Amino acid sequence: MERIESELTKRIHAVEKKTSKIDELKGLGTKLQELKSHIESEFHNTKKQLEKSQDDIAGLKREVQKLVKHREIVGGNLTEIEQRLDTTERQLREKKAKLENLETETETAFSDTQKLLNLYKSELSNLNTTAQELEVKVEARLDSSKAELEAKLKKIQTNSEAFSTKLKEQKDEVEKFKGEADKKFMNVNEQLQTQKTTLTKQKADTDTLRDDVAGITNRLTSAEKKADEQKTLEPEVDKLKAAVNTKVAFSATIIESKDVFTGPKTATTSSTLIFNKVFTNIGNAYNSKTGVFTAPVKGVYHFSFMTFGYNSHTSGGILVKNGHYQVSTWEFTGPDISDTTSNTVILELNVTDCINIILWEGGKIHTGVFSGFLVYPTL
Known part of the structure; x- marks a missing residue:
């Protein structure tokens, strides 16, 4: 155990x-x-x-x-x-x-x-x-x-030494520049004193001139206002001069030809009479090839026309403005051998409004005269 x-x-x-x-x-x-x-x-x-x-x-x-x-x-x-x-x-x-x-x-x-x-x-x-x-x-x-x-530290030390040398050189240059600047400053100070005296005198002269300039300025302001008003009115005056100097007058007849009783006409507007013999065309406003007068300026114009035809057909003409009837002449057939009709009208036209003479439907003429002139321009 x-x-x-x-x-x-x-x-x-x-x-x-x-x-x-x-x-x-x-x-x-x-x-x-x-x-x-x-x-x-x-x-x-x-x-x-x-x-x-x-x-x-x-x-x-x-x-x-x-x-x-x-x-x-x-x-x-x-x-x-x-x-x-x-x-x-x-x-x-x-x-x-x-x-x-x-x-x-x-x-x-x-x-x-x-x-x-x-x-x-x-x-x-x-x-x-x-x-x-x-x-x-x-x-x-x-x-x-x-x-x-x-290695970097050594490089930095080398650069630092070079920088110190360069800095010393720049410091010497700065000292030199400072000395020169002091001399220049003294010269400038003397010049400033001289200029200060001159400026004091000039200031007095300037005050005198300022008073003179103020008077001249007031006169110039008044003159400038008048000049501005004249400039504003110049365009209107130029328009009036151009209108007054504008002269427009023409007169033309139909040359007798084989187109007896019908007068010259265009192919498209058979009723337009072409007064192809030009007596006067001042301003060239009437076109002898088309029979049309074109208003070159706005104004009041006087127009007259005469037609001559025989009693075998109705004779006479209608003065048309931009295609609208204005005045006309008419002579029915009768016992007379020939008939002469004429009419005159004064119209106010705008620029490019057109005036021409056309025949009555079924009418015939032998010859005629178409005349017009500028009464006076309007604005």
Whole structure:
């Protein structure tokens, strides 16, 4: 009985030692996790390797948790064995068998844990190696950056020295320019004093001239008003001059021809008489080819016409303005051999108004005269 208790105590101590090792492994796992987080923050390019190590650590934690559970189970079984040692040796033997099985399982678990620990150490070694490589790279990059910064600093120093030299030269030039400017300023000051005296005299003369200019300005204002009035009236005066200078007068007859009793006529308007022999056409307002007079200016016009025909047909004519009858002459057939008719009219015409003579329907003439002139223009 004492031997069994002693053996059980030894086994419990062994389990506790293993549990302590497991706790140490857990502490080591925590430290490795912190190291992993630190390495992740500083070296982003080792992220994939750390993620793999994290998975291994998680597996190791699970194994450790299993061992802890085994320890709890074993502790419970030992408590139960101690309670039953007093009641039956058979139960102790059964517990012994169970403890032996538990020892086997614990050794197996410890072996697996040892393997995981070795694997984790290997990963840690790889991480250390990677960290060292990164440290070497960082140091190399820092050395390169330091060399570049030193080169740039040297270049800046060189440029600064050149700039200082140039600045000194410019400062000397400024001092020289300042001296010359002081001399010129003194000369200008003397000239200003002279000009001030002159300006005082000129101001007095200017006041006198200002009074004279004010009087001249008043006279010019009055003259400008008169000039503006004249400019306003100039267009009207020009119109009046143009109208007064406009001269219009014409007189034409019908040349005797084979068209006896009908007079010359156009192809489209057979009734229009064309007085084709022109005596006078001042202003060229009468068209001897169409027989139409066109008013060149607005005004009052005097027109007269005469026709000569034989008694075999009605004779006479109608004076037309823009196609509308105005005045006419008419002579019916009778015992007389020939008849002469005439008429006169004064009309007010606008520019482009047309005047012409037409025959009565069925009428015939032998010859005739058509005359007109501008009495006076109107606005």
